[in-house]
Amino acid sequence: MSRIGIFGGSFDPVHNTHLALATAATQHLQLDELRWVPTGHPWHKTSRPADAAHRVAMLKLALAGQPQWRIDELELHRSGPSYTIDTVRWLQAAEPGTHQWFLVIGQDQYEKFATWHGWQELLQRVTLAVANRAGVPPVAPPALQAVPHALEVVPMPPSELAATDIRSRLAQGLPIDMLVPPQVASYIAQNALYRK
């Protein structure tokens, strides 16, 4: 039986806190694999992310040398809104058996979980692995308190970093070197991403 984590996000761009969260989840949950799933069409966000090709290229640079981590582009090849329930159904159907599946999310997404498409079915299919965000510990929102679900708390140092801040710094011409891996910073500079 494998322990498989699914870590979805816009990764626009991938940043150091994503990597810290993925590292903490991989170690704490003793994952055999962590699948990074870049979002295709984030229906829940108001702005469109950068081209998928750029987001994937940056993920490849950031994840190099981590044998347990891989990028799964399935949401990028699917039309329509990117619902995690569709992703989980597809992954589990492709690998039936006794794997244990973990969905890795931050506290901000746990708080909003009852707005997710098919969230009740998701709770039956995965263990939620929730990390604190900006030091806010995982607390079940009211809708989830009434529904028994498997939960793991992923311990990690608090971080207020968000990709939004990185995009905003770049638009203002400010440095981002301490916020993303050096290879990602170089890629952003070479491709003039997120400039005004």
Ligand SMILES: Nc1ncnc2c1ncn2[C@@H]1O[C@H](COP(=O)(O)OP(=O)(O)OP(=O)(O)O)[C@@H](O)[C@H]1O
């Ligand atoms: N600082 C953080 N602390 C804990 N979890 C985080 C943090 N930043 C992102 N995450 C988690 O990583 C996952 C992917 O997030 P996402 O790619 O949207 O990053 P983001 O930095 O929040 O981006 P944006 O600012 O564009 O919304 C989500 O589950 C989110 O909760």
Ligand SMILES: O=C(O)c1ccc[n+]([C@@H]2O[C@H](COP(=O)([O-])O)[C@@H](O)[C@H]2O)c1
């Ligand atoms: O399936 C949904 O309805 C749903 C609603 C909100 C967020 N998600 C997923 O949660 C992951 C993290 O979202 P975000 O906004 O923090 O990038 C990403 O994979 C999203 O597709 C999924």
